[in-house]
């Protein structure tokens with residue numbers, strides 16, 4: 001039996017990542033192909049230049065094809081700056097006393113989607129949280145049970161149609177079909193969070209280049225998600241302005257000497273930089289740099305805190321916050337996040353992957369690895385052709401079952 005091949009495409013504001021993986025024995029994710037390219041034409045998660053973005057996507061895809069030996073025709077694609085909004089909705093259907101089957105669950109989910117959505121928005125996720133049969137709440141798996149009335153509680157996430165349309169066009173121009181969109185923080189959560197954290201209550205915070213994404217998990221399910229259009233690029237441009245440096249130098253200085261907590265930096269620390277066009281090197285006090293960084297990171301963390309409060313689930317997060325994304329690599333970030341939010345914080349990177357992992361075994365690749373997990377959920381529509389044989393790598397549903405077991409019941 002052939003094992004499913006899945007493809008994830010993370011179109012980030014800083015980098016574009018394409019991953020090809022094989023699901024072995026229904027549980028092991030073996031990464032076969034990696035294509036990481038600097039991003040272009042994407043700002044704060046939104047497409048601002050279709051041709052530039054599409055070229056960068058094509059380069060990333062080609063790299064992944066070359067490393068994996070597979071021809072990529074479709075992928076699960078991450079979605080970020082789409083003015084996301086989410087709402088709770090309940091679906092109800094009659095059963096008339098017989099045994100509930102999959103069809104009834106689909107009907108209930110359909111009915112939950114019958115809500116008024118503005119014409120310029122699209123549903124991207126319908127997340128099922130729990131079922132109620134004849135008034136009895138807290139049912140996790142209704143199939144096989146008897147009842148007269150089946151209710152499903154869902155969380156519906158919508159995004160702006162034009163943002164979705166532009167991203168779809170970029171990807172299509174690179175020769176790839178979007179098999180599904182997955183909201184950035186939901187992908188990152190899938191790659192980074194443990195089962196225990198999700199059950200206890202946790203917020204995943206993905207600190208990207210142009211966006212900061214949040215998803216909140218309670219009782220094992222997603223209860224809230226949002227994307228804020230601020231990120232590490234703002235920190236770099238503050239440094240560029242404050243220290244009067246070109247943006248690329250500011251970015252490098254941030255990565256080499258950056259820190260999020262001013263109190264942790266000694267007064268005597270300094271470094272030298274040589275900027276293009278100038279003869280001699282300039283000495284910079286590290287405290288001056290960190291002062292600039294701290295101010296902006298504090299602002300971002302305050303926005304994270306407000307967003308968590310706004311969700312209404314701030315008191316339901318005993319597992320605290322898991323930071324991921326490139327920004328989570330900044331020293332002191334964990335400490336600052338803890339100080340501002342008052343919650344326990346850890347830094348998370350993608351877990352449970354084998355194969356070509358050295359380039360992606362870091363927080364910045366949480367979203368792309370998470371897309372692979374999502375792709376598996378929808379294996380049937382995510383097939384690609386092996387270049388060598390030209391034979392269809394049809395995924396085996398039965399094999400995917402075990403893996404699906406630990407993935408939450410999320411529908412496309």
Ligand SMILES: Nc1ncnc2c1ncn2[C@@H]1O[C@H](COP(=O)(O)OP(=O)(O)OP(=O)(O)O)[C@@H](O)[C@H]1O
Pocket residue numbers: 011012013014015016039044045080184207208209210211212231232233236251254255258325326327328329330331363364365
């Ligand atoms: N070691 C590091 N220290 C500080 N910041 C870092 C480090 N490594 C990466 N970053 C920052 O992380 C950001 C990029 O993160 P990431 O790769 O997760 O973004 P992205 O996924 O491309 O963007 P987005 O998700 O916002 O669309 C940049 O601002 C970069 O400067």
Ligand SMILES: [Mg+2]
Pocket residue numbers: 012013184206208209325367
């Ligand atoms: Mg990202």
